[in-house]
Amino acid sequence: MSAWLAVEGLGLTEGGTRIIDDVSLHLAAQRTVVLGPNGAGKSTLLRLIHGLLHPSVGELHWPQALTQAMVFQRPVMLRTTALANVIYGLKLKCYTATECDRRARQALARVGLEALAKRPARLLSGGEQQRVALARAWALEPELLILDEPTASLDPASSREVERIIGDIAAAGARILMTTHNLGQARRLAQEIVFIDSGRIAEQAPVAEFFHAPRTDAAKRFLEDETP
Amino acid sequence: MHEFNEPLVTAWQLVAGADAHLAGIVFLSLSISLTATLIACVLGMPIGALLAVGRFPGRRVLIVLFNGLMGLPPVVVGLLVYLLLSRAGPLGQFGLLFSPTAMVIAQAVLVTPIVAALTRQVIADEWKEYREQLRSLGASRSRAAATLLWDGRFSLSTAALAGFGRAIAEVGAVMIVGGNIDGVTRVMTTTIALETSKGDLPLALALGAILIAVVLSINAAAYALRGWAERHWG
Numbered sequence: 001m002s003a004w005l006a007v008e009g010l011g012l013t014e015g016g017t018r019i020i021d022d023v024s025l026h027l028a029a030q031r032t033v034v035l036g037p038n039g040a041g042k043s044t045l046l047r048l049i050h051g052l053l054h055p056s057v058g059e060l061h062w063p064q065a066l067t068q069a070m071v072f073q074r075p076v077m078l079r080t081t082a083l084a085n086v087i088y089g090l091k092l093k094c095y096t097a098t099e100c101d102r103r104a105r106q107a108l109a110r111v112g113l114e115a116l117a118k119r120p121a122r123l124l125s126g127g128e129q130q131r132v133a134l135a136r137a138w139a140l141e142p143e144l145l146i147l148d149e150p151t152a153s154l155d156p157a158s159s160r161e162v163e164r165i166i167g168d169i170a171a172a173g174a175r176i177l178m179t180t181h182n183l184g185q186a187r188r189l190a191q192e193i194v195f196i197d198s199g200r201i202a203e204q205a206p207v208a209e210f211f212h213a214p215r216t217d218a219a220k221r222f223l224e225d226e227t228p
Numbered sequence: 229m230h231e232f233n234e235p236l237v238t239a240w241q242l243v244a245g246a247d248a249h250l251a252g253i254v255f256l257s258l259s260i261s262l263t264a265t266l267i268a269c270v271l272g273m274p275i276g277a278l279l280a281v282g283r284f285p286g287r288r289v290l291i292v293l294f295n296g297l298m299g300l301p302p303v304v305v306g307l308l309v310y311l312l313l314s315r316a317g318p319l320g321q322f323g324l325l326f327s328p329t330a331m332v333i334a335q336a337v338l339v340t341p342i343v344a345a346l347t348r349q350v351i352a353d354e355w356k357e358y359r360e361q362l363r364s365l366g367a368s369r370s371r372a373a374a375t376l377l378w379d380g381r382f383s384l385s386t387a388a389l390a391g392f393g394r395a396i397a398e399v400g401a402v403m404i405v406g407g408n409i410d411g412v413t414r415v416m417t418t419t420i421a422l423e424t425s426k427g428d429l430p431l432a433l434a435l436g437a438i439l440i441a442v443v444l445s446i447n448a449a450a451y452a453l454r455g456w457a458e459r460h461w462g
């Protein structure tokens with residue numbers, strides 16, 4: 001499997017602190033989960049890859065340009081209906097009004113929210129808002145979907161539903177790159193784990209290998225600390 | 229006590245009797261200040277949003293400038309607009325001085341910085357929350373500014389309201405550029421100033437009461453609108 005993204009010597013320094021430190025990485029798996037302790041730089045790495053942040057040094061090589069979408073920990077909903085929130089993302093991609101509406105309704109149906117399409121988005125529950133955010137991302141039919149702790153602030157039932165949707169998006173062909181604090185979720189969703197510690201890549205391994213036989217002490221400690 | 233009561237009674241009779249002279253003054257006041265506020269919103273809100281979201285040289289200077297201009301003294305604005313519109317001034321050929329149009333211009337100049345500065349504050353707070361999501365979706369900065377203006381429409385009613393409050397209550401600018409001509413450019417505040425100095429308190433008191441009632445009821449309406457918006461849109 002050839003890499004869809006090669007990261008070369010990536011670094012980000014802010015206020016004298018190295019948040020990302022000389023990261024080189026080949027991402028080839030369709031579903032990659034980035035793990036690591038709080039403050040390790042997981043979210044920052046995702047933002048650098050998505051282009052929300054610009055690296056101080058290093059480069060990203062995309063063998064072929066991929067269309068991307070990103071879902072954040074806290075869903076950001078505009079003060080309008082759930083449907084209009086999904087349409088907003090589509091309109092920025094220059095689809096016609098009827099095409100936007102059709103795609104948005106289809107995306108909402110895929111996340112199981114067609115019944116709530118006309119409801120004000122900000123009055124939905126946290127889990128429902130995150131599903132609207134997933135629909136907004138999915139409607140764009142991204143080749144790469146980046147998710148930053150998409151279930152961190154959700155209850156277990158909502159988390160499972162979000163996880164189910166991420167699985168469906170992957171099954172539809174999108175590459176998935178995400179972070180999570182939920183190790184069970186990482187096991188279920190990932191093919192490959194990237195373990196990052198203090199802004200550096202400590203380990204990159206297939207999911208089974210990482211959980212059964214982590215090679216680095218940092219990863220061993222992390223798994224011990226995080227396993228209930 | 230008698231001297232204080234009598235003007236009050238007469239004032240009440242003027243209001244209750246819907247005195248035509250009084251109604252004309254109130255109507256002129258409202259139409260001038262509402263028009264000026266509308267112009268200030270059309271100009272000031274996009275300026276405020278671009279100051280919040282944009283990245284261009286001189287942005288910080290402009291932010292300080294607009295914040296500072298919030299406290300612009302009305303008489304100074306009146307004087308400047310007077311100079312602009314006076315016969316020898318650059319806009320003198322239009323013959324606008326001492327007309328309601330001149331008063332609208334003066335109040336719009338006075339209120340635009342207030343609307344712009346308050347809008348910038350509202351949009352800057354929203355931008356913090358929305359920034360990454362909007363950029364991720366590929367919204368340009370000007371598109372983001374437009375999105376946030378619409379999204380913050382209920383919060384921005386406060387900015388418009390502050391502008392209107394300033395316009396309807398000021399006396400210096402409209403006095404200078406309007407000239408306080410009876411039946412033409414006489415508004416509530418200029419009438420109150422004039423009648424009080426003449427010692428005719430009933431009309432002044434009646435107008436003062438109406439002015440306060442107008443400001444209070446518009447504030448109450450805006451408060452109700454925001455409460456409704458909070459419940460319906462979150």
